[in-house]
Amino acid sequence: MRQEVLSFINKHQLLKKGATVIVGVSGGPDSMALLHFLKTIKKEWKLTVIAASVDHQLRGEESLSDLHYVKRICDEWGIVFAGASVDVPAYRVKHKLGTEVAAREVRYQFFGEQMEHYDADYLALGHHGDDQIETMLMKLTRTASSSALTGIPVQRAFSTGMIIRPFLCITKHMIEVYCKENQIEVRLDSTNYEVDYTRNYYRNKVVPLIKDRNDNIHRTTQHLSETLAEDEKYLRKAAREMVEELITFHAENKTAILDGNLFKNRAQALQRRAFHLILNYLYNDVPKDLSYIHEEQFFALLQRDDGNTQIDFPNDLKLENSYGKILFYFSNHRKAPSNQPYSFLLDIPGKLVLPGGSTITANFVEKHIVQDQYSHTFFAGQVVLPLHIRTRMPGDRMSWDGLNGSKKLKDIFIDAKIPISERNSWPIVTDAKGKILWLIGLKKSQLDPQQEKGSIIQLNFEKGNLSCTNGFQPPHL
Template structure:
């Protein structure tokens, strides 16, 4: 087994010479084999090893006995030892979560603290090939999301370095043979034999049947996991780019929105991932009752022909479709930060906005010099009445000297307008929907050009609020 594990380490570039490696050790066969293996290559690879073991306070005195056992073995093998007793039951109660999730969170928090304290490069864990098979099969049974099938990663960033799993290329039987040949007598957790736990059920009932059909299934599944992981990494990178380009968020509160046409222009594989990125951004912790059903509801909402419609998600999250936009916000959250509006501007007339801003329109026989917050046009060039509204998906405008038209989004980007301001920016249009003025930014050109002396003058005054 030593040669195959060493080859696996080299292939995946898991450890560098001279590194500091923390080894998570429970006292069971897998972690004891890993600790012994790393100890056997310690001098050759010039490794600084530190064993770290945790009592989760879940099995009374037995878990403390496991901790004492690991400490004793580390003394025998001359390996520095760090032990801790974590109050998982209290943490579970405080956070209102399951036992296994609570134990994992506390364990990894402690691992991260020790990584930083010891300035470690790696945290080595004893997951093996059979664990990988179990994880992939469980993902198939429990999830409708393809990203869940990337399995246990061989290596991933963590704290000051990386988590590594050198044993993912070997089986449980190989590990058992390894510890037996070296007279290592590990501690056995009796709950590993209780099939009431989901993973134990797969371990005892399902995986042996798969091995009957393919004794090398751990290698097959590991290769599948690696290729899926590479594909998923690429898709996530592309989805992250899409998220940054099309999704507008509010940094002060949980809120997100996007223009539906821009979202639907993305590939369907990226749409799903951008959707999940939005949920991860909004929720502090994803609700347990959030499932693929909500994903289906989301895409059905996008396809709906209705202009205004809402759906409810878990934990008071609402999705609201407002014509060309889709907004995500929490029910208790005030929505005044991104209101849409559509107002008719009579001539002469005036519109007052909640922020104190004012738009006025008057007829004039004299053309005055224009400035940033005024707009003049010939009254016969446009279709009355005028309207002031927020932008809509696909809005474009044209002006003198421009070949074709330009998206409002691109005008905002060029002007470096913050995303939080774009949704409420006032847009002046005529009755045919022609954008005449992106107020304060760009003056458009009417479709027709006539010469007379009857003008309409529109002025904008910014509010003090």
């Protein structure tokens, strides 16, 4: 076992010589074997080894006795000891947690404190190959995502250093043999044999059946966990780059916007991970009732490229597809000051700043200039001054060259695939009689050619944040 663990340590570069190592010790065979193992290489590796033990107050005198036992062994082995007795039941009630989660939180809080106190490089924990099998099986039964299937990490950042797990390469049986060979007295937690806790059920009921079929399953599972973790690391990096490129976030209104067509062009594996990165950004805490069903709903929404469709997610998050533009927003956070109706007089000459930051200027000019969708030129004799700029009103219609009759603005917006959330703030220029002259960026009204007289009026529009708070930019502006 010793050589197998050393090879595993070297392979993953889990230790460096001269390091300070905190060892999480419960008194059970796993942690006691790890403490003993590190004691045996302490001189060769020039390690400072410190044992940290926590009494969770879940088993009365039994768990307190374990704490005293670990301290006694540390005194015998010449190892610095740090111990604490913590009221997990009270912590569980206060924070509304399950017993296992509450115990883990207080335990790691204590470990973190010891890491800082000793400025330690590593926190070594006794998780072994059987623990890895249990973890992978538990995740397999609870998750529908490959990204969540990775097992216990060999190492990860924690407090002042890294958590390391040198025993993931060996089995529980190998540890028990090691304890017997080295005459290590251990304490057994009586609750380990109860099946009320999920992990204990897998430990005592499921894993033995699998090991009967494959006694090398711990190595297979560890290899699978490592390769999945490597693949996931690469895919998440690529997904983050995709999100940075394609997603627009608005922190003030907690919104995210993406172009569905661009999003769909990326690999499906990246789309899934990008979707979850968006949710992690928007939610302070991702709701527990968010599941793969919501992921499927998102991808179904993504496939739509016509009209407006909306779906509801937990905690008031809304997803809206408006002609291929996907908007994430919270209905209880969304602000829309630029979505309010407005009507302004447009002086000539003059410049007007609209809600949202766009500007329109009006001037008298000597001659017509080349027009585009941002500008409009006409004779003063073709309109009734003064001019106005406003948002749409019920019954608004307009006509233009080549159109027989007139058309509702609503239908123009639909034909142009303008999102519903954009339409109420879209600027419209009218004359004093209410005739629509310019649906800015979309249509210019047909004017009477027989009235081409008087001064020439030149209107110019410049985009600001014309869109509503959802962050869409008008596609035709």
